[in-house]
Amino acid sequence: MRIDPKSAADLSAQIATAIRDEIVEGRLIVDQRLPSEAELADHFDVSRPTVREALKRLAAQSLIRTQRGASGGAFVNRLSFEEAYAQQITTSTLLLSMNTVSFETACEARFALERACAALSAQRRTADHLAAMRAEIHRQDQPGLTDEAFCASDVAFHRALVDGAGNPVLSYQLAGAVEAMQPLMNMITFTGRDRARIVALHERIADAVEDQDGGRVADGLSALEDETQTLAARLFAERTAEA
Amino acid sequence: MRIDPKSAADLSAQIATAIRDEIVEGRLIVDQRLPSEAELADHFDVSRPTVREALKRLAAQSLIRTQRGASGGAFVNRLSFEEAYAQQITTSTLLLSMNTVSFETACEARFALERACAALSAQRRTADHLAAMRAEIHRQDQPGLTDEAFCASDVAFHRALVDGAGNPVLSYQLAGAVEAMQPLMNMITFTGRDRARIVALHERIADAVEDQDGGRVADGLSALEDETQTLAARLFAERTAEA
DNA sequence: TGAAAAATTAATGTCAGACATTTATCCTCA
C-alpha cells in the first residue's frame, strides 16, 4: 500500500484510493480494523490531519466506520442494503436534478425498470405484499389526503410491488430508481393528476398481482406509464401556452 | 445553515450534511462557489481542519470539486453520468461481495434488469449498436482469447445492448448493475464456461436485435440466464462433491 | 505605449503539536 508524493493529486485522495482498493479487492475484510491514524500517518509519511481527511472520504461512502476510545479505530464496514440504497437515491436524485434529463426519458426508464420485476413479483408475492398494495390503494382513495401523502403512498405501493419479487438485489436497484424519480414525477404532475384514474390503474395492477399474472401486471404498468406521460405532455403544453 | 454543537455526531459529519442538504434542495446550484474554508469555519464556529474534513466527505461523493489558488475554492459539482455510474458500480460491487447474496439471486436480478430494456433496445438500436455487438461476438469467437478478455468483451456486448435503448437514465442504472455483477458471475463460471454456447446465445440475441424483435431479445436473455444458472449449479455441485 | 516580468494576494494543501473526549481494561480496595 503505497502512494506517490510527487503526484498532482491530493495526498488525502491518494491515500483514500489506496485504502479503498485494499477493501474492494478483498485484502481488507469486513470488520477488520485499520491501523490507527498515527500509524497510517507514519506509514504514508504524511501528517495525521491528512490521514483523517482520507478516512473521512471513505466514511462518506460507508466503506469504513470509526469508533472512539481504547480499542477503537477505523473498521471496514459491511455495506448494508439500506446504506447502499440511501446512496443510490442521493446519487440518482442529484443526477436527475442537475442534468437536463427530460421527463419523458426519466419516466420511460422508471417504468421499464419496474416492469423488469413484474413477472417475478406476480409469481412470488406473498399475501403480505398484496395486502400492502391494497392498503395503499385504500389510502389513496381517501378524499382528505394531502398531495404529499398521496405521493408517499404512491411510492409505498410501487415499493410493495417491487419487494414482492423477493429478490433483495432487485429491490435495491429498483426501489432506488423509483424513489429517486418519484419526486421529479410528482413535481411535474402534482397539480394536474387525476387521482381516480391513478387509483383505478393501481387496482388493475393489484388485481393482476393477485391473479399472479405477470403479463397483465406489465400491461398495467405500461398503462400507468401512458397515463403519466400523457398528463405530463398536456401540462407541459399548457405551461408553454401560458408563457 | 446551522449545526448543533451538542449533538453526538461528529461536527464534520453535521457540516457535511448541512451543505449536502443545501445542494440537494437546490439552494446551492451547480458551479456556485461555496464560502472559503476560513469563512465556513467562522460561520459554523469550528476550526478549519474540521471544515476540511466535511468538504472531503462531499468531494468523495462528487458533490463538490475544489480549485487551488486565488479565486479558487469549493464549487458545487455537476454530477455527470460517468461519475454517477462509477459510484454505482463501486457500491453494487461492495454490496455483492460483502453480503451473502447467492449467485442465483444476483444472476436473476441482473437478467431481469437487462430484459427491462430489451424491447426499447430492439426498437431503437442504431446500426452502430448492432455493429458493436457483432464485433464483440466476433472477438469472443477468437481461440486465443484470455479469460479476462472474454469477460471484458462479454460486458461490452451487454453494454452495447443496453445503450441501444437510447435512454441515458436506463443505461446508467443497468450498465452499472451489469458491470457490478459481471465479476461475481465470472468468478464463479470462469473455469467451466462453454464459450461456444455463450457465443451462440449472443448471436441469437444479436439476430433478434437486428430484426428489432424485442420479445425474441428477451427470450434470448432468458436462455442465457438459464445457461448461466445451470452452469453455476453444476459447478457448485462439483465443488461440494470434492469437499 | 505596450507587453513582459515581478510582486501581491487569496485560496487550498500540508504539517506539527497540543488538548479534549470517549471507552476498554486493569488495578485497587472494601
Add this chain to the structure above:
DNA sequence: TGAGGATAAATGTCTGACATTAATTTTTCA
C-alpha cells in the same frame, strides 16, 4: 468477589504556521 477508580489508547478538535497554486495587479523596460 465485586465495585469503583486510575490508566491507556484511540479518535475528535483546535491553534497556528508554512507551502503551493493561480489570478490579479503593479512595475519595469524596450
